[in-house]
Amino acid sequence: MFKLIAIWIVNALTLLALPYLLPSIQVAGLSTALLVAVVLGLINTLLRPLLILLTLPVTLLTLGLFIFVINALLFQLAGNLVDGFQVGGFWSALFGSLAYSLISWALSSVLLGKSRR
Structure with a gap:
């Protein structure tokens, strides 16, 4: 449970850093970043696998590069x-x-280290 909350906070902090790198992305504040981290997690869990499956022929033709389009x-x-x-x-x-x-990914690996199996 701690690891899930830590990843959620790391993702929210990452979202807060994005406007400094890309001025065309705006995040209103910490509460918005926390909400967006949850929404992105749900979207990536529920919608992304379905879209990857539906676009598998295009993804294979582009040697996997179409996944970047799906992510965007x-x-x-x-x-x-x-x-x-x-x-x-x-x-x-x-x-x-x-x-x-x-x-x-970088923050999670530095702050949380490798997960033990």
Whole structure:
């Protein structure tokens, strides 16, 4: 349970850092970042696997690069669902989703370390 809450907080802090890297992405505050982290988690858990399955032929043709498009569209969807979180457009969503993934992965691995099995 602690690890889940820690990852949630790391993801929210990552969302707060994104406007400094990409000015076209805006986050209103910490409460908005916490809400967006939950929404992105739910979207990635429920919607992403279905979209990857439906777009499998295109993903195979592009050697997996279409997954970046899916991630950008889902990031932009979160921007449309949550007030106070704005994504400027597709390219902002693409670079924002990449930065969000890389920063949250790096912070999680540094702060939480490797998980023991």
